[in-house]
Amino acid sequence: MGRCLGLSRLKLPPKDRRNQVTYIPPHFREISPDTIGEIIASAPLACIVVQTDEGLIANHIPLLLGPDGSLIGHIALANDMHRLIAEGSEVLAIFRGEDGYISPNFYPSKAEHHRHVPTWNYQVVHVYGDIGFQHDERTKRAAVGLLTREHERRLNGKDAWRMADAPPDYIERQLGDIVAFRITVTRTLAKSKLSQNREERDYLGTISGLRATGRSALAERLEKRWHNAG
Numbered sequence: 001m002g003r004c005l006g007l008s009r010l011k012l013p014p015k016d017r018r019n020q021v022t023y024i025p026p027h028f029r030e031i032s033p034d035t036i037g038e039i040i041a042s043a044p045l046a047c048i049v050v051q052t053d054e055g056l057i058a059n060h061i062p063l064l065l066g067p068d069g070s071l072i073g074h075i076a077l078a079n080d081m082h083r084l085i086a087e088g089s090e091v092l093a094i095f096r097g098e099d100g101y102i103s104p105n106f107y108p109s110k111a112e113h114h115r116h117v118p119t120w121n122y123q124v125v126h127v128y129g130d131i132g133f134q135h136d137e138r139t140k141r142a143a144v145g146l147l148t149r150e151h152e153r154r155l156n157g158k159d160a161w162r163m164a165d166a167p168p169d170y171i172e173r174q175l176g177d178i179v180a181f182r183i184t185v186t187r188t189l190a191k192s193k194l195s196q197n198r199e200e201r202d203y204l205g206t207i208s209g210l211r212a213t214g215r216s217a218l219a220e221r222l223e224k225r226w227h228n229a230g
Contacts, residue, residue: 022126022189027197030123030190039097039125039190040065044151046073046093048183050131052084063093063183064147071127071183074143082133082179091131091183097123098218102195106209107202121206121218125190129183137172143180194222 030036044062059081063071071093075081085091099122104110134140145163152160163171195206203226210219 022191024189024191028191028193030125030192035123035192036125036188036190037065039123040095040127043095043097046071046095046127048081048091048093050085050089050091052086052089054084057081057084062147062151063095064150066146066182069185071129071185072143072146072180073183074140074147074178074180077177077179079179082181085131085133087132088130090128090186093127093129093183095125095127097125098215098221099123100210100213100215100218102206103209103213106206107198108205109199109202121193121195121222123190123192123194123221125188127183127185128187128189129185131181131183134180134182137175140175140178140180141171144175144178192221192225194225196225 030039040063044064045060046063047058047060049056049058059075059079061073061075063073066072099120102119102121104114104116104118107116110116134143141163148161148163152162195203198206203222207219207222207226210216210222
């Protein structure tokens, strides 16, 4: 997604907030809008969770962070989500970034005292907001256009597929089978559990261990944080 204009509009809670539902120790709390935006961009398939009259429901839907800071998406018309969720209801969109198992064997200090246990490193963003559904063709076309343009450019570059490549009547029928929606963000909670609580040699050992076990993407997250902190 690059640097999305909406990043600066993400509503982060105050640093001293204590009544957040998600467990986030201070050293794992992510407050960088750029990092939060990177997590959302790299893992756009969000899990949208909401309480309805029928009970708790969850849907996995790709979302795009818009320039106004809202989340944009669309679902199939056949998906009862837009019927079960009342207009303006609060929803939770969960974006899960890179994650992986961390073995005590990664830590050089283990050989000295063996006072280590396994853990799990991960990055996650919880976005709360009020959802609104749109059924008009113009809004649906805009939502599909924004989503496909973002991912097509990233995947295919100059050869990106465009809506104009398909016959107009075909696109019109496809648009008739979807519902667009927008989530107006009210607050964002993010967590980067990336071994920040480890001493330098064990932190670097974690990076090496992750690379050696095929988790290079997570290792790069730790390495980037290390260079930024330095």
